[in-house]
Amino acid sequence: MSEFTAGLAVLGGLILAGLVGYNAWTTRRNAPRQPVMAAPGTGPAGEGERSEPLFEPDLTAPPAVEKRPGLDALLDALAPLNVEASVAGELAVAALPTTRRAGSKPFAIEGFNEATQHWETPRAGQRYSRFQAGVQLANRNGALNEIEYSEFVMKAQGFADAVNASPEFPEMLDAVAHARELDQFASAHDAQLSITLRARGAAWSPGFVHQAAQRLGFVAGAIPGRMVLPAQAQGGPPVLGLAFSSQAALSDDPAQSAIREVTLSLDVPQVPRTEQPFVRMRDAAIALAASMDGLITDDNQQVIRAESLDAIGADLEQLYDALEARDIAAGSPQARRLFS
Structure with a gap:
């Protein structure tokens, strides 16, 4: 083999190696982001582990510790x-x-x-x-x-x-x-709010979403692809919901399931004002966007800025006042019956 031929062979090998490396890097870059694995017993479960789902309270049912509200001339x-x-x-x-x-x-x-x-x-x-x-x-x-x-x-x-x-x-x-x-x-006084978090770059795996949400207090619900933020008051309805693709959650290989958006939801009349549900929704959205490298958007995929979130919060205060003036305060048995 001549020196020229040998040089071409070496060059070809280097090019091939570069292509393999680039493809591997691209695949790794585009793969769903995985949760950070903790030592056994020290952190949230990883992708390969199964944990028992926690019971997800029904948003339309009275809290378990609360007696069923009786008939009411108001309703x-x-x-x-x-x-x-x-x-x-x-x-x-x-x-x-x-x-x-x-x-x-x-x-x-x-x-x-x-x-x-x-x-x-x-x-x-x-x-x-x-x-x-x-x-x-x-x-x-x-x-x-x-x-x-x-x-x-x-x-x-x-x-x-x-x-x-x-x-x-x-x-x-x-x-x-x-x-x-x-x-x-x-x-005129019903409000069901949702905020969508969209992946800025690489998609997320179900385990990655779970790990990020668990840090903020969310727990797994009974429905695959759904988590809830429990109320501070014992027996109260969930404050927020967090949902992503149930198909991804039920995948045979969750680590390879790509999730590009999750939705935070708040059923305003169902949750007591004292829980500060919108403040917690806003803070959760901001924290999740930061930890998951996501964008906070509305249903039309338009980015929502912090000042816009604050304006929504101000409008909700007026809604709470109107409900209380009608003796149907948010989170009360009357409100939970009417807005069900």
């Missing part, structure tokens, strides 16, 4: 059911309708317990001196309509007949008009 069309003599709980329980809804609206019957002097859902072993039936006037499905009201009357009448009670139903037109007014107020 329900109420019908007194008067009886001549007290009724055994066993009879009342047997007479309850099999469903607790009239159309899309929650429906309930309560009895006044002679022993405790409190309204409650009828139960065996108790006696009740009177009853009341109620149907919710409005929720996120809209206002109570005539068909739903008629279904409510039919179910309440069936219970009244079974316990020998005399019902006093409100006028349908009045109930429906009240429902529409309440629905208009709710529609």
